[in-house]
Amino acid sequence: MRAEPADPHVERPKGLRGKLRALYYGETRSAVRFRLSVISIDLLLIVFFIVTPLIRDDPRFLTADYIIACIVALDILARGYASPHFGRWLRQNGLLDLVVLITLLFPLSLSNFAFLRILRLWSLFHSDFFWDTVARRWDNTRWEDLTKVIATLVTYLFIVTGVVYALYARKVDDIDTYVDALYFTVTTVTTTGFGDITLPGATGKLISIAIMITGITLFVRLAQTVMRPNKVRFTCPTCGLMRHDPDAVYCKACATLLNIPNDED
Known part of the structure; x- marks a missing residue:
């Protein structure tokens, strides 16, 4: 197929910021x-952080x-530099990425905080950058919600594992390796509680309670996302309701006629 000639009226990006913005936000x-x-x-970086x-x-x-x-x-x-809204980017993803960068720049002195690098996983799957590029077909669908919940749960598991490992490795019987800390975290979050590994003292019990309560909350959130009826995100122009049935013709809140696009090519 013969390529169409470039439109001479389309303004090309100028300067470094324009070129970066075209790469990060462009549609070419x-x-x-x-x-x-x-x-x-x-x-690949996330895999490196995990191992x-x-x-x-x-x-x-x-x-x-x-x-x-x-x-x-x-x-x-x-x-x-490329972000058109620097403040919003900084609040949503920039600060977390800076935390990850600091732990990378000082790997020896901040080795106990290396578990914070897994925040890159949460940052990636909660960013428009990912959904607008890789998963555009599932953007604003239940698959996006499910992926974000799973990413949050996995991030939580590794962060808690890092905390337990930093505080109790080689100080508590049976917590000698990172795998031991991960095993304790998973058994505590799932409330399986085999009892072969426990954290000592009142502080250890409070940490275990916090892990269980937070973990159960995340699992409930995951179950709700899986069981919730399928909805599509489309803002009603009249009342602003965002979730509708996939085949909805009228808004169920205000009866406004909707024009929800489908996924058919």
Whole structure:
């Protein structure tokens, strides 16, 4: 198929900010490919963060850590500079990414806070950057809600595991490795409670209670998202109701005629 000539009336992005904004927010094929590459790198970084406790003693770990720190720093600078609403970007994702970057820049002195790097997982799956690029077909659907809830639950599990490992590793019997801390977290969150690993003292009991209550809340939220009837997000122009049945013709709140787009090509 012969490519169409470029429209001479379309203004090309000018300057570094314009080019970055076109890549991060544009609709061209090159922009989409660029964002897919960024997301692929993000996923690889998340895998690295998850396995970090298992490879921390490897002599090549620090080299990999600083290389990843440079990549994350460049990404943060580029996203912040390209963002048309810097304050909103900073509140939604920027601050979390800065926390991740700080733990990467000081891996030895902040080793006990390395578990905060998993916040990158939450940040990725809660960002419009991801849903507008990879999962546009499922944007504003129950699949988006379900993915966000699962990402929140997984992030919570790894953060709690990191806290338990930082506070009790090699100080409590049977918590010697990161896997031991993860095992304790999962059994506590699911209220299985085998009892083979317990946290000592009143502080340990309070931490266990907090883990159970918060974990149950997240599991209930997950169950609600799975069981909730399928709805589509479409703002009613009259009353502002956002959730409607997929085949709704009229708004059930104010009876306004709707024009909900479908997924058919």
